[in-house]
Amino acid sequence: MGTIIERPRKNGSVAYLAQIGLMREGKIVHRESKTFDRRVSADAWIKRREADLAKPNAVLGTAKVPIATLGDAIQRYIRQSERAMGRTKTQVLRSILTYDLASMVCAEIGSQHYLEFAQDLVATGIKPQTVENYLSHLGAVVSIARPAWGFALDPQALSDGRKVARALGVTRKGGKRSRRPTFDELNRLLTHCLDREKRNPNSAPMAAIIVFALFSTRRLDEITRIVWNDLDESASRVWVRDMKNPGEKEGNDVLVDLPPEALRIVQAQPRKTSQIFPFKATSISTAFTRACAILGIQDLHFHDLRHEGVSRLFEKGLSIPHVAIVSGHRSWQSLQRYTHIRQVGDKYVGWQWLDVVAPVKSVSS
Numbered sequence: 535m536g537t538i539i540e541r542p543r544k545n546g547s548v549a550y551l552a553q554i555g556l557m558r559e560g561k562i563v564h565r566e567s568k569t570f571d572r573r574v575s576a577d578a579w580i581k582r583r584e585a586d587l588a589k590p591n592a593v594l595g596t597a598k599v600p601i602a603t604l605g606d607a608i609q610r611y612i613r614q615s616e617r618a619m620g621r622t623k624t625q626v627l628r629s630i631l632t633y634d635l636a637s638m639v640c641a642e643i644g645s646q647h648y649l650e651f652a653q654d655l656v657a658t659g660i661k662p663q664t665v666e667n668y669l670s671h672l673g674a675v676v677s678i679a680r681p682a683w684g685f686a687l688d689p690q691a692l693s694d695g696r697k698v699a700r701a702l703g704v705t706r707k708g709g710k711r712s713r714r715p716t717f718d719e720l721n722r723l724l725t726h727c728l729d730r731e732k733r734n735p736n737s738a739p740m741a742a743i744i745v746f747a748l749f750s751t752r753r754l755d756e757i758t759r760i761v762w763n764d765l766d767e768s769a770s771r772v773w774v775r776d777m778k779n780p781g782e783k784e785g786n787d788v789l790v791d792l793p794p795e796a797l798r799i800v801q802a803q804p805r806k807t808s809q810i811f812p813f814k815a816t817s818i819s820t821a822f823t824r825a826c827a828i829l830g831i832q833d834l835h836f837h838d839l840r841h842e843g844v845s846r847l848f849e850k851g852l853s854i855p856h857v858a859i860v861s862g863h864r865s866w867q868s869l870q871r872y873t874h875i876r877q878v879g880d881k882y883v884g885w886q887w888l889d890v891v892a893p894v895k896s897v898s899s
Contacts, residue, residue, distance in 0.1 A: 536580030538573060552576035554583055575637035582639070604643060605636035607679040607687060608672075621816075626671045640679065641686035648672075648695030652704045663708035669696050710871055713838045714845060720744075722829050724887050727821075738813040740821055742799055742891040744839060746811075749882075750796035751843035751861045753778060754836050758815045761808045770797045777862055788862045793847075795888055802892035844872060851877040 539551040550573050556564040566583060570576040608627050630636055635643070635651040648669065655665045669692070676692045679685035699705040715723075727740035747757060756774050764773035770792045777788045792800065803810055822836045840861075847857045854866050854873075863869055882888075 536584060538576050538580070540573075541569075547571070550576040552580050554580060554587070556587055570637055571632070572634065572637065575634060579637075579639075582642075602640050602683075602685045603636065604638055604640055604675075604687065605631050607640060607683070607685045608636060608675050610683060611675045611678070622667075623671050623674075626668055627675070630668065630672060643687065643691060645691045645694035645698060648692050649698050649702075649704070652695070652699045656704055662704060662706045665699070666696075666705040666707060669699070669705065711835070711838065711841065713833060713835070714842045715834055715838060719829075719831050719834065720887070723825055723831065724890070726825050726829060728890070738811075738818055738821065739803075739891070740818070740825070741887070742802070743811060743813075743818060744822070745887055745891050746796055746799045747836065747839040748843045748846075749793050749799065749888075751840050751847070753840060754815045754819060757811050758809065758813055758818070760810050762805060762810060763808065765800065765810070767797065767801070770794065772800075774862060788864075790862045791859045793860060795882075795892075798888070799892045844869070845875055846880065846882060848872045848875040849878050850880045 536552060536554045539553065541549045541551055543549055550570045551567060552570060553567045554565070564587065568576075568579055570579065608631055612624065612627055633651060633654065635647060638647065652665050652669060655668060656662060660668075673689070673692055673696075676687045676689050679687040680689075696705065724741045724744060727744065731737055731739060731741065743757060746752070747754070750757075752760075752774070756777065759775055760772055764775070766772065771789055772792055774788050774790055777786045800810055806812075819836055826832075826834050844857060844861050847860060852860075854869050857863075857869060857872075858866060861869070
């Protein structure tokens, strides 16, 4: 008969230790235990293992290795992955560990369990597009668990579960954002940021970073990684290390063109460290989001500045290959959604904020 022992953890939570002991002729012939975060999972495990051990061909032994769970696979993936995982992927995988699905034995997980997990996420208020991302990140674990570690996870079960979830509307792919900031929003944002910088000179130069993001079309993480040694001022180019790319992140170094406005902003920065913008991406993102909230600017993300910058290049009449040299897109197909933009010229000509964040130095006679 199995037992469950409650053990308080240092963080205030409770762990449930499930134990099984099998006796024959007055002797213990098998012991097995496993720790769970939920009592219901511990109880289910005991019932399942006792049923397995009651079978005629059951393998007994006090040193029996516990059956791997999905949580074991996720933790091993996080621990052994040599690639640097992005913040979002790491956060998502750690979040999945808190759900009942993670406590299930790998071999027993079918498509219906992935569907139920997706439905549970939606029930907690998570958007279908985000749920799709959860299953996508989980797929990275499932795809290698069997060949790498012998865990009995079936990739087809996850694939089937995702198909059903999409068919039922539980998940859906995120649509391409088309949000672009208005001049009024940019003026309010930059005025707010400049005011805060004057009151706190040690803070990140948010105004310069925002304008640079727009003109350079760089992502936030890329902005905080670029270094002076990778800048070629004479050619107005810079190496972007580990640029985001589907299926490949580390080692994806791309040489991109810097539009003259972006180069001008870079040249206006102090050369005190190896990085051009030596600040944390999370801090910049938080400051941007907070500023939008204070100003009442709705649904504007920092990444929308990149979309605005790419749109501007097409409005200037640049071709897809030319834009790709600036944006760093490897696939021109990714830029097809901009082809509807008509050439209207450069609305940022004479924009006062470029002079504010990167003043033209006067040449003394």
